[in-house]
Amino acid sequence: MISLGSYLAISFFLFVCGIMVMIARKNIIAIFLGIELVLNASALNFAAYTKFVNHNLDGHIMSIFIIVTAAAEAAVGLGIVIRFFQLRESIHIDDAATLQN
Amino acid sequence: MFSDTLFLLSSALTLGGAFAVLYSKNLMHSCLYLLGSLFGVAGLYACIGADFLAATQLVVYAGGVVILMLFAIMLTGGASNKINKFGLKKIPGMGNFSTYMIAGVSAFVASLVVLKIIADVLKSQGPTNLVANEPTVFKLGVLLVTDHILAFEISSVLLLGALIGAAIISRPRREIHD
Secondary structure: OOOHHHHHHHHHHHHHHHHHHHHHOOEHHHHHHHHHHHHHHHHHHHHHHHHHOOOOOHHHHHHHHHHHHHHHHHHHHHHHHHHHHHHHOOOEHHHOOHHHO | OHHHHHHHHHHHHHHHHHHHHHHOOOHHHHHHHHHHHHHHHHHHHHHOOOHHHHHHHHHHHHHHHHHHHHHHHHHHOOOOOOEOOOOOEOOOOOOOHHHHHHHHHHHHHHHHHHHHHHHHHHHOOOOOOOOOOOOOHHHHHHHHHHOOHHHHHHHHHHHHHHHHHHHHHOOOOOOOOO
């Protein structure tokens, strides 16, 4: 039951859910939730390949760096969101279109 | 037996959480479902013997990122106008039917591409030579400060820059009068 195929299927489902959340939502924080799902899917893939294919620990190192980068990205992104809310009183993604015109 | 039960529970939690994040109409509930999904991913890490990764996932995501997101949701939640600057009605923040249709089409295309890539692995369910799980913390620590020392140091600089950047960006600007 615990096999490489099942882990790849789980992370595939996580990836597709993350893509759909990123596209379907119009709220900036909801888009961040989708980004977290996609990053988790990739980190899960690295750990699964470490366990089932090559038995060294480089995949775990890669997953740790993915988690660190996701934490840094979330901190900066939420800072930008809060600043944007102070300026525009909204976190709708269509309000962040100043560069369009 | 225990490992199989843990795997089933964690995968159900992960998949159900991800699906609920997709279909919840409330942003706060959606963030809490994401927390459940991240707990499930930590359980999946524990199933394949990645003990340090499971602990890191719990500490960083459940303790850090989701709490940060809940704070951001509570700080920015509030009355927002439903009309954009052209006087048209905005798409609601959690999406409507047409955005879900667009998301479905693009997820279909993305899933075709990814399935094409992983089809060989999914078909060949050969007997894999499973090695027994052993503690990884010692080996990971040695690897982080020998082979991957450059990436380790760069990530520390990245975290410092992210902290300073977040503090500077979200700081209220004071206007300088004359």
